[in-house]
Every structure is written in structure tokens, then in C-alpha cells.
Amino acid sequence: MLAIALRELRSIFRSPLAWTLLAVVQFILAWIFLVQVEEFIQIQPRLAKLATAPGITDLVATPLLNTASLIIMFLIPLMSMRLFSDEYRSGTFSLLLSAPVSMTAIVLGKYLALIIFLSILLVVTAAMPLSLLLGGTLDLGKLSAGLLGLELALAGFAAIGLFFSSITSRPTVAATGTYGLLLFLWIINMASGSGGHSSALFAWISPISHLQNMFSGLVSSADLAYFLLLSISFLALSIRRLDSRRTQG
């Protein structure tokens, strides 16, 4: 499993795509970060008069993480689409199939590689608000809750991407499928505006409500369970899919 993960990581970092994505995401988030810091400095005198003023974590770090979650949602399909599709296409998948490795190990190895790459992205994102520690104080508890939420969301989205990649030998189809499902999950809570029982369900299905809890510093087992369930079920589906692919030849 580790060998598969290492090979996958090596191939991720050999493609210009990974570096381009890192650069683009970093640039956009840095821009947002600077805008937020600027804004914070401007309203600081007025904040000082308030008794329970929101701190720099609320005004800079949380909006940054919010944007990061959206941007990362858009780039996951680009990173995950190749995981299996490329192997189907180039015939390298039969190397894994005829080697003494289980389907579970193949799926987990690839998943691990994707998670490591996305974590790198997360670390450089986290470095920006952390740099504020040089000249101020941060609510580290709230920040780490937010980062944990982001990491879990990444893990869930990555599992979805992996599943769609295991379905097809065409990376673009895999990416389109992943985009479709992720966007749908993102907007499904729009239906919850009307109230009623179904709306509570829709709100629960959407990752947004769970993410908002964690961004505001609230880590509840229900939200953790949501993301874990999301990841595990799509990983299990991928393993199933690989098994059934063998019978089709």
C-alpha cells in the first residue's frame, strides 16, 4: 500500500499540474488574506470600542478558510481524475492486478497519496494566518478546529473524486462527475430554506453546515462522523467498483 502511495505521489509531483495548482491556489488565497488583513487594520480603531469585539481569527482566518474550502473543492476533481483513469488507459492497472496486492490496498494507497498532496496545500494555507502570530495573538483553538474541518472536507471530497476516477477510463468524464456531485452537495441545502423535515435532511447532507460549525470553532462528533462517513462510503464504493470491473473484462 505504501509503495503504491509513494509511486502515486512521485507521479503527482512530476506532473506540472500539481505545481500549477499549488501556485494558483496559493496566489488567490494570499490575495484574499492580504485584503482581509487590510480591512482588519482599517476597522481596528472601531473594534477597540466594542466590549466583545471579534478578534483577528474571526475576521481574517475564518474567511480565509471559507474561501479555501470552496477553491479546494474546485481543484480536487483535477487532481483525482487521473488516479485510476490513467491506469486503465495506459494498461498499467494490470500490473497492480497481477501483483499480490488487494483492491483495498490499491484504493487506500492512491487515496493516501491524494490526501498527502492536499495536506501540503492545507499546510501552506495555514501558514498565512499563523504568520500573524509574529505581531498579534490568535485564537489557536478556533483556527485548529477550522483546519481540521477543512482537512476532513478534503478527505471526503477526495474519496468522491477517487470513486469517479475508478468508474471510467476518461479523466475528463471522471472530473465532470466529481464536479457534478460536489456542486450538488454544495447547493443541496438551498432546498432547506422552505422548512420541514426534508429540509433538515438536506441541510445535513450538505457539507456546508458541518464546515461552518467547525470554522466557528465547534468540533462535534456529529460533524466528524459526517465527514468520516462520506470518505469511508466512497472508498468502499471504489473498492466494489474495482472488483466488479474485473468481471466485465
Place this chain on the structure above:
Amino acid sequence: MNALITTSNLNHYYGSFHAVQDLSLELQRGEILGLLGPNGAGKSTSMRIISGNTAPTSGSVQLNGVDLHRQPLQAKASLGYLPEQPPLYRDMTIGEYLDFCAHLHQIPRPKIIATINEAMEKCGLKDMQRRLIGNLSKGYQQRVGIAQAIIHQPDIIILDEPTSGLDPNQIMEIRDLIRELGDEHGVILSTHILPEVQSICSRVMVMNKGRVIFSDSMSNITDSAPSSLLFQLEQTPMVDEISTIPGVATVETLPDGHYRAELKDGLPLSEISEQLVAKGWGLSEFTPERHTLEQVFARLTMDEEG
């Protein structure tokens, strides 16, 4: 000794297309089995099934006595497989790729470097560790594919058209390699090149439309008594006259005083030649003709079509 591969009643359907029908085969250590057949005969599918890449619709495969379906990991441990399209990652160097394969097959860490060097040397890839696979020619990619299949010294080696895309010298080298592998391991290979089978295989299996239509050891095919006789005479006797010679079944006239006689079994060639000379027809050429694999193959596959 147990057979390395035992398959029983394998069937595979692609939708409603019956690609492999009731395939049962056995492979012993030290055997090289050649799988022949026209395109679409089910050779590749059979190999994919035996290598665990495709699950058969029905039937079972045992590798080294371990059931491939029930204990896939143990069974695959004794398997090396080269698919039709070599499974190469174009963005890796040969060294990195073989290192990955060694890890996949759980070769212990301290032995990895020695194993890689051995596999590279066997396949004629010495000192090419740092070359990028994507930049290699087709022939070298094929060699890396073979290196991948033998790196972990598997008991069973399955090669799907191992010599395709190679130049004649490389083909000779790879054939020598396969022959060498056949001493200690069991090898199945498929090919379109009949002389290749004749020169390296110890057993032949011909498939057509998903069925095995012929299976025999190579020695039975090539060592069999000659089936016909080609000869040239200076005079032109009547065909009926030649047919009277004992041992001759039928005679066919060919241009330039050539004749072909189908033989009945039993009579030694020396006697027939003596008879021909005794008749005083001026025998100037005398060639016994044996069944070649080409004839066997053509007859079998043509029959099926007709």
C-alpha cells in the same frame, strides 16, 4: 509434483459473446506452453483470466495449488504477467519502475538492488537504470515489461506476445531468455509467429473462437513420420504407375517433372527410394515432407471456418 497452473472449465462472456469456452489446461514446471490462434480467438482473455486480471464467468483457476478466486494474494505471489500492452509508467525511469515492482511483490528490502540488477541484466537493460521509460523505443519498453514479469522469480510466467515490436536480434535474445526461464519455471506465451512456437515451446495449444481445438506436445508434431514425399523424375511416367509402388497412397503431378506422393504409414523411406530408382525413371530429387506447425494451424483454423 503438482501442476503450476490448473484451470477447469473456464468460461468467459463479454455480454453475449462467448469469448472463452470450457478451457481446461495444466502447466507443469519446466514446460513452455505456446498459445496460438487467429485474432479474437480468446488467447488474451484466457491469459487475463489466469493472471487474475479478469474474473471468469465460470470455472476455476489454481496457481501453484492455490485457488485464485479464494486466496488471490497467495496465488498471485507465484505469478509474473506481461500483458499485450506492457504496463509501464511513462513518467518513471527504469530503475524507479523496477523498484516499484519489487516493492509490489514484497521482495525484502536488502535484496531489492540485487534483484533489480539481475532482472535488468537478463533482459538486456544493463546500465539503463536512469533512462525514462516514456523515451524508450518499443523494443526496450517490451524488455522492461518482461523484466517486470520476472523480477520476483515467479514460478509461473505468462507472456502475451512477448516478441511483438522487437527487431530480429532482440527476438533471438528474448527467445533465448524464455527458453532459459522455461528450465525452472512454467511459461505460457501467446504469439502469432509460428516458427517462434516451433523453436521454443514444448507444448502447443491452438485456440479458435474461444475453444481449444488442438493441444499436443511439440515433439509429437515435429518428430512424426513424414506424411508426404516430394520428388523429381527425368522421365514422365503415368501417375497410376507411380501409385503402384508400395507405401504410396496417392500421387499428384506438379510442374517440371515434380510429383508429390502422400504416404501410407509403415514403409521406411529407404525402401520407397529404392523402388523409385529401380523403375529407372531417373530420380533426381527426393524430399520427405513433415507436418509443420503452419500446416497444422492452417488446417485447423480453416476447417473451423469452413
